[in-house]
Amino acid sequence: MISVQELSKNYHDKEVLSKISFAIEQGEIAGLVGPNGVGKTTLLSSMMGLIKPDHGTVTMAGELFTKTEMYQKVGFMQDNTVLYPHLTGYDHLSYVAYAQNLSLDAVEQISKRVGNDRYLHQKVGEYSLGMKQHLLFASAIIHQPKVLLLDEPFNGLDPTSLIRIREIIRELAAQGTTVFLSSHNLNELDRMTRHIYFLKDGEIIYRDLAEHHDFSYLLTVKNQPVGERYQDIQVEVINETQFIVKKENLDLVTRLLNKDENPIVDIERTQFSSENLYREIYQEA
Numbered sequence: 115m116i117s118v119q120e121l122s123k124n125y126h127d128k129e130v131l132s133k134i135s136f137a138i139e140q141g142e143i144a145g146l147v148g149p150n151g152v153g154k155t156t157l158l159s160s161m162m163g164l165i166k167p168d169h170g171t172v173t174m175a176g177e178l179f180t181k182t183e184m185y186q187k188v189g190f191m192q193d194n195t196v197l198y199p200h201l202t203g204y205d206h207l208s209y210v211a212y213a214q215n216l217s218l219d220a221v222e223q224i225s226k227r228v229g230n231d232r233y234l235h236q237k238v239g240e241y242s243l244g245m246k247q248h249l250l251f252a253s254a255i256i257h258q259p260k261v262l263l264l265d266e267p268f269n270g271l272d273p274t275s276l277i278r279i280r281e282i283i284r285e286l287a288a289q290g291t292t293v294f295l296s297s298h299n300l301n302e303l304d305r306m307t308r309h310i311y312f313l314k315d316g317e318i319i320y321r322d323l324a325e326h327h328d329f330s331y332l333l334t335v336k337n338q339p340v341g342e343r344y345q346d347i348q349v350e351v352i353n354e355t356q357f358i359v360k361k362e363n364l365d366l367v368t369r370l371l372n373k374d375e376n377p378i379v380d381i382e383r384t385q386f387s388s389e390n391l392y393r394e395i396y397q398e399a
């Protein structure tokens with residue numbers, strides 16, 4: 115889980131974060147949203163202890179952000195300025211594996227899973243934006259973190275990569291990883307989470323999208339759900355692996371599917387988009 119308490123950060127006399135407090139439960143995927151320059155990267159970097167906040171504390175997976183033990187439990191996908199152009203993807207991942215006390219087998223495994231194995235031995239200076247994103251994502255999850263912070267993970271990804279990374283994030287969350295994901299891609303956030311934290315004037319505005327509108331979810335699962343326990347839940351069946359579930363039943367159905375090891379392959383909110391909330395909060399036309 116993630117707990118942020120009264121976190122403040124000023125740059126010179128400009129207040130970017132103003133005593134921010136929030137908590138994200140274990141296994142949740144939560145979104146962080148806000149206009150350019152509002153302070154999302156500052157918040158994530160402060161949570162990681164990479165920027166020293168002026169005030170406040172952060173605890174992730176039970177570890178305080180001031181402790182080095184935290185880095186064994188938390189993964190952070192930063193922007194690509196942290197990459198070294200003269201090193202290969204393999205060099206980068208080997209370094210992270212070494213720092214995390216993992217064998218080099220972990221490098222091969224994670225590269226296959228994320229899909230950057232094809233150009234692993236190429237220098238990063240020759241990478242496209244999407245190729246760098248793959249490498250940054252692989253570096254952030256190579257150690258199966260308990261908490262995962264992602265800064266703009268979807269930038270520059272082609273549709274196949276986007277689907278794969280979305281699936282990996284969901285798999286990690288289903289296994290108990292808490293995910294905090296900063297993105298300008300509201301469509302993607304609509305697909306992945308119902309918990310959104312909007313950053314405005316240094317403060318956090320939390321919205322549980324399920325509380326705002328009466329909507330349902332179209333779920334696509336891996337296998338046909340079977341068993342008596344599904345019988346009492348009102349669902350609209352589309353086909354063997356697709357059905358619509360009302361918002362109030364989503365948590366229950368998700369729990370049952372997790373128990374049956376039947377992962378949700380896709381989830382789509384019907385009727386509503388967080389774009390409406392974004393406009394309302396930032397008062398855009």
Ligand SMILES: Nc1ncnc2c1ncn2[C@@H]1O[C@H](COP(=O)(O)OP(=O)(O)OP(=O)(O)O)[C@@H](O)[C@H]1O
Binds near residue numbers: 149156
């Ligand atoms: N090292 C720094 N020194 C001074 N001001 C900074 C520094 N880093 C960031 N800022 C300022 O802090 C504010 C927040 O920046 P930050 O990068 O956190 O925004 P962001 O929400 O991540 O933006 P974007 O969506 O464009 O990535 C901006 O006004 C920026 O100019």
